[in-house]
Amino acid sequence: MTPLRAALDDAAARLRAAGVDSPRVDAELLLAHCLGVARSRLSTMDGPVPPEFERAVERRANREPLQHIMGSAPFRYLDLTVGPGVFVPRPETELLVDAVLPLRDGAVVIDLCAGSGALALAIAQESGARVYAVERSDAALDWLRRNAAGTTVTVVDGDVADPELLPELRGRVDVVVSNPPYVPAGAAVDPEVRADPDEAVFAGPDGLAVIPAVIARAAALLHAGGVLVVEHDDTHAEAVPALLAASGHWRDVLDHRDLAGRPRYVTAVRAGSDPKSGVG
Numbered sequence: 001m002t003p004l005r006a007a008l009d010d011a012a013a014r015l016r017a018a019g020v021d022s023p024r025v026d027a028e029l030l031l032a033h034c035l036g037v038a039r040s041r042l043s044t045m046d047g048p049v050p051p052e053f054e055r056a057v058e059r060r061a062n063r064e065p066l067q068h069i070m071g072s073a074p075f076r077y078l079d080l081t082v083g084p085g086v087f088v089p090r091p092e093t094e095l096l097v098d099a100v101l102p103l104r105d106g107a108v109v110i111d112l113c114a115g116s117g118a119l120a121l122a123i124a125q126e127s128g129a130r131v132y133a134v135e136r137s138d139a140a141l142d143w144l145r146r147n148a149a150g151t152t153v154t155v156v157d158g159d160v161a162d163p164e165l166l167p168e169l170r171g172r173v174d175v176v177v178s179n180p181p182y183v184p185a186g187a188a189v190d191p192e193v194r195a196d197p198d199e200a201v202f203a204g205p206d207g208l209a210v211i212p213a214v215i216a217r218a219a220a221l222l223h224a225g226g227v228l229v230v231e232h233d234d235t236h237a238e239a240v241p242a243l244l245a246a247s248g249h250w251r252d253v254l255d256h257r258d259l260a261g262r263p264r265y266v267t268a269v270r271a272g273s274d275p276k277s278g279v280g
């Protein structure tokens with residue numbers, strides 16, 4: 001057995017014992033990261049184990065998120081820079097991008113609660129839309145600005161609870177997309193989630209402290225026929241559609257499941273006359 005193979009086997013065993021969900025994959029990704037190669041190249045590689053691998057495995061065994069150790073998180077066709085202070089984008093959120101594409105060139109899109117910019121940047125990259133990314137946390141804004149540098153995405157330092165948010169775009173927006181905080185406070189979460197900022201994850205005792213503000217801002221910003229897409233907790237398949245129904249501004253409210261079959265996001269169309277939807 002080569003030194004690299006032995007180190008991988010040992011690392012995978014340590015990560016498994018620490019309760020990591022995908023120990024072998026994580027060990028391989030960390031080794032590839034330390035070697036500066038793609039994971040797919042590991043099977044053909046030989047040579048010494050890089051000294052930084054030991055520390056990386058130790059950090060992961062302490063349940064530090066893989067993405068913090070590697071310094072980046074994959075999302076759709078992007079590699080986003082992440083670390084302490086910003087929410088690590090999750091694979092299930094990628095479905096929200098599919099829900100809004102295709103978009104006509106020049107469509108106006110707002111990502112509320114943008115974090116690292118995952119949704120805003122993916123939508124901008126995969127369409128010709130003009131995308132605004134709204135975020136309130138200073139720490140998250142630092143990461144968002146780094147990720148958005150050199151792109152067409154406009155970063156907005158703003159609060160979804162502010163009725164004066166983006167007044168110049170009122171009634172002119174084609175799509176509002178949001179993955180807001182939605183986990184009920186006190187819910188049991190994996191150790192990795194504790195590395196995300198609390199304000200990115202938890203939203204009051206029922207997890208619904210932020211979504212009503214997202215719905216209200218979307219109602220003000222979208223034109224008739226514009227589309228709202230909001231991710232929610234898997235316990236909110238009825239509560240979030242009920243909030244939309246209660247606001248009286250929406251039609252075609254539909255809840256959707258993720259790839260694991262759990263209720264995950266809602267779509268709704270801004271009711272009213274004169275629709276000019278940007279969704280193709």
Ligand SMILES: C[S@@+](CC[C@H](N)C(=O)[O-])C[C@H]1O[C@@H](n2cnc3c(N)ncnc32)[C@H](O)[C@@H]1O
Nearest residue numbers: 087089113114115136137159160179180181200
């Ligand atoms: C679950 S994270 C989602 C980040 C990103 N959209 C994603 O999917 O990876 C929620 C984000 O909402 C931000 N946030 C929480 N409350 C907010 C508010 N009132 N206004 C603006 N952003 C807020 C948090 O700072 C955090 O970055």
